[in-house]
């Protein structure tokens with residue numbers, strides 16, 4: 398190991414599971430040599446998924462944005478940071494005045510949620526823009542849960558998450574945590590956790606149109622036709638209420 | 641289950657201006673291409689991304705099979 402090669406302990410920025418990772422980086426050539434799960438992380442216990450291994454490729458991907466870009470007709474051109482900040486401030490102000498706040502859309506990627514600058518300044522910017530055009534990866538899979546939590550518990554972030562490490566009966570509906578690592582459940586090493594439920598004598602039931610990787614390690618798999626889950630849930634509520 | 645096809649989200653980056661040369665060398669197609677973005681779950685204003693009715697046919701025109709990148 399040369400002097401330039403150093404080991405860094407970080408957490409993976411790609412999802413809420415925030416797995417502990419060990420990154421070996423060559424500071425001379427500015428390359429990542431390897432990413433491994435951190436066995437000393439008490440939460441992820443050396444688990445990482447393929448996305449984290451991919452950090453090595455992502456870092457050297459020639460398509461990765463390294464400088465701000467501006468669209469010029471059909472093409473994009475690189476620009477300096479100061480110039481980009483000035484232009485954004487100028488044009489955001491003009492857009493707000495002439496077309497109103499909803500003419501501006503805001504997209505927030507997952508890794509931003511793991512970064513202090515965003516956590517400090519992002520909400521201020523969003524509030525200043527006052528746009529309701531606000532998108533994140535959660536727009537694809539979490540917003541309906543925010544809505545239901547607001548109705549049921551009084552706020553979007555008051556979420557009833559499964560107590561995976563203690564429950565004795567887990568029903569997984571339309572979710573493939575063995576691959577996704579549970580997303581909002583924030584539980585890296587999901588396969589081990591589900592197997593532990595069964596080892597404790599508990600049961601895991603998967604309801605999904607597809608026989609998923611999670612279904613393959615469950616006690617029971619139930620297929621439903623896509624788009625009919627609301628009927629299934631109503632039927633379950635009906636049974637609960639009646640029996 | 642019979643009558644159901646599964647097409648994962650997150651693949652296919654060949655739309656105009658995506659500038660994804662590396663990602664485009666991987667396999668996969670863009671599920672968004674067959675999703676109707678005006679079809680919303682009204683209470684949450686979320687696009688309906690799953691349970692999309694589809695018809696599957698073999699592609700006979702070789703031009704349609706060419707690599708879009």
Ligand code: SF4
Pocket residue numbers: 409410411412413414415416444445446447448449577578585
């Ligand atoms: S589950 Fe995968 S993407 Fe999520 S934090 Fe862990 S390694 Fe990263």
